[in-house]
Amino acid sequence: MEKTDLHELRKDPLLGRWVAVLGQPKAPSDYAISPATDNEGSCILCAGREKETAAEIMSLSGGNESKTWATRVIPNFVPVFRVEGELWRRGDGMYDKMNSIGANEIIIESPEHSVRPEDKGLDQMSKVIRTYRERMIDLEKDPRLRYTLIYKNSGKEAGAVYSHPLSHLASTPVIPKRVREELDGAKEYFAYKERCIFCDIIREELRVGSRVILETRHFISFCPYASKFPFESWIVPKRHCCAFQDIDREEIEDLALILSSVLKKLRTAFPGLAFNYFIHSAPNRMPRKDHWHTLGEDFHWHMEIMPRLMRTSGFEWGSGFYILPTSPEHASKYLREV
Numbered sequence: 001m002e003k004t005d006l007h008e009l010r011k012d013p014l015l016g017r018w019v020a021v022l023g024q025p026k027a028p029s030d031y032a033i034s035p036a037t038d039n040e041g042s043c044i045l046c047a048g049r050e051k052e053t054a055a056e057i058m059s060l061s062g063g064n065e066s067k068t069w070a071t072r073v074i075p076n077f078v079p080v081f082r083v084e085g086e087l088w089r090r091g092d093g094m095y096d097k098m099n100s101i102g103a104n105e106i107i108i109e110s111p112e113h114s115v116r117p118e119d120k121g122l123d124q125m126s127k128v129i130r131t132y133r134e135r136m137i138d139l140e141k142d143p144r145l146r147y148t149l150i151y152k153n154s155g156k157e158a159g160a161v162y163s164h165p166l167s168h169l170a171s172t173p174v175i176p177k178r179v180r181e182e183l184d185g186a187k188e189y190f191a192y193k194e195r196c197i198f199c200d201i202i203r204e205e206l207r208v209g210s211r212v213i214l215e216t217r218h219f220i221s222f223c224p225y226a227s228k229f230p231f232e233s234w235i236v237p238k239r240h241c242c243a244f245q246d247i248d249r250e251e252i253e254d255l256a257l258i259l260s261s262v263l264k265k266l267r268t269a270f271p272g273l274a275f276n277y278f279i280h281s282a283p284n285r286m287p288r289k290d291h292w293h294t295l296g297e298d299f300h301w302h303m304e305i306m307p308r309l310m311r312t313s314g315f316e317w318g319s320g321f322y323i324l325p326t327s328p329e330h331a332s333k334y335l336r337e338v
């Protein structure tokens with residue numbers, strides 16, 4: 001095989017899904033699962049070690065009493081996507097590929113190594129949400145990028161490499177398949193009923209009540225009717241809005257409250273829990289020829305929290321069919337009561 005620095009996106013011709021092939025290939029021995037090596041002493045994400053990371057993209061101040069930042073954004077250490085260059089979409093025999101253009105950032109959620117934002121208080125969690133919002137607004141301006149996903153890996157089983165509290169951001173030149181499926185489903189429902197499916201789900205969950213974990217002034221958290229994983233929990237804004245970055249000041253404070261509460265409930269129910277969460281927002285709303293015309297009406301941003309309580313088996317991989325050992329009604333009851 002010729003030696004090249006691959007680093008490209010390839011399209012699966014059967015499923016229409018893109019995969020990112022990294023440069024510097026890993027040998028089989030590089031996949032050995034190593035024990036977590038980072039600790040407070042060796043962590044360069046902690047406050048006071050700013051010079052040891054790449055130049056900062058943005059930060060929010062800790063306020064008057066604090067001598068340091070509250071949140072800080074830096075480029076990812078091992079980027080999957082590269083910021084510089086052109087997409088250069090092209091054929092490769094029968095296949096399609098393009099350059100791996102995009103952005104990968106690390107959002108450091110706390111200056112202290114062992115203080116999580118949900119434990120530090122609502123002001124810190126509000127700043128984390130404001131940081132997410134500012135990065136989304138900034139990246140939406142890049143016409144090469146179609147989508148920005150903000151996600152969190154907490155705990156080794158959830159893919160976390162660092163134990164410092166952080167989230168990730170990945171901006172991609174294509175809309176991820178999972179998001180496209182949601183956009184298509186929402187669009188189809190809207191075409192049929194002329195109503196937003198998420199607004200209908202909120203009304204139904206509030207009417208039935210048995211899957212609701214928590215309700216605040218502007219948000220509702222519930223275990224979805226057909227969850228994929230036990231204790232899967234969603235947070236959805238009551239105000240219809242397709243894009244997370246359009247969240248207002250009052251909603252930021254309210255989201256900080258409900259997100260902190262749900263995370264604390266999950267951690268109380270499952271000490272040492274590993275989980276992922278992500279924000280599903282509209283694709284970058286740049287005018288394009290294949291733009292969704294009804295996107296503003298049919299899509300509704302939301303957060304999905306996925307506790308990693310079970311390993312995915314051959315059945316799930318092979319069928320895309322999920323088995324729930326705890327019903328969403330039982331899961332939400334446990335979470336309401338902890």
Ligand SMILES: [Zn+2]
Binds near residue numbers: 044046112113164
């Ligand atoms: Zn640290």
Ligand SMILES: [Zn+2]
Binds near residue numbers: 196198239241
């Ligand atoms: Zn809606």
Ligand SMILES: [Zn+2]
Binds near residue numbers: 182
């Ligand atoms: Zn979603």
